[in-house]
Amino acid sequence: MSDFRVLLVDDEAELASALVERLEYRGIAMDYATDGAGALKRLQTSAYDIIVIDLKLPGMSGEELLRIVNTSYPRLPVIMITGHGFEEGRGYEKPAGVYDFLPKPLDLNELIKKMNEAIKANEPGH
């Protein structure tokens, strides 16, 4: 059982919903939003220990949301996820302010492990 609270941001509502159910089954408190605007609203009204952001979001991109989160919530650890491929010869450089970057489909155990690591690394005195 974990006692942290996660905000998941993914425009694939059905995928997000299934992921939320599985993580809640493991005792993790979850909320999700399907776009950047929805995520920012949730951040204004609830406190989270970590945010998981899909790189490709409709409207405001995942990278734009990341920039806002880094500026407005600098203590909130971020994990980015994506099913997106990249241009030939260009990988994805992990931006500043991202703890880790995970490919989709997500390995649930890997996600939980990375979330735990990111939260621990963010604790005062660490």
Add this chain to the structure above:
Amino acid sequence: MSPDTDTSHTDLPLHEGLAFTGAITASVTHELNNILGTIDQIAGLLEDLAFTAGQGEPIRPEMMNSYAERINTQTTRGMTLVRQLNAFAHSGDHPETEFDLGNAVENLTGLMRRLAGMQRIELAVTLPDDPVIVRCNPFFLRHLLFLALRGLLASARQKTTLEVALVAREERAMITLQAVREGTPGPIPQPGHLAWLASRLSGEYTEQLDGENIVFCFSIPVLTR
């Protein structure tokens, strides 16, 4: 000089054709990856349910049914995408052939729904009841529509609908793309490519501003109706 021996523009459309194919394939495979990822997570929910049952909890048939329905929904969505991508792949089989223009418009717009959705724009497609048969290169036709749609999407206001309509009138068919514009858009990019494709298709296109809308029209001779 015939179109096939005219090499003055050959390199440009070849590269652009590959880029077009890549853009469509990248978008569709991204969506298929999301579908498979969703099915993977629902399979995980079934595993969790089985684990709970193994601990002595009663099996909940309503949950099983719910998960099965969710998998079916994703499977149907994936099969539609695969069918659309397969039809698109076969559009390059013949440099010239007879085909239903309505099917081609439906195919290309179906493949571009995700790209439009990322811009928060809905695609609404209106097609005639009867087939509209044309004779030309089906791949070039899709490429022309792709360039026009991509240009309109770049100029369109978010949270609006881009309307696509096909109308057949006597000897010509007209495809109209209409979007609500954001600010004052420039012309649709790559007019040289559009003109090249239109000439290869024996068609004509116009692009104009109409109040708040930006309208792209492409007309092409109809073989039979």
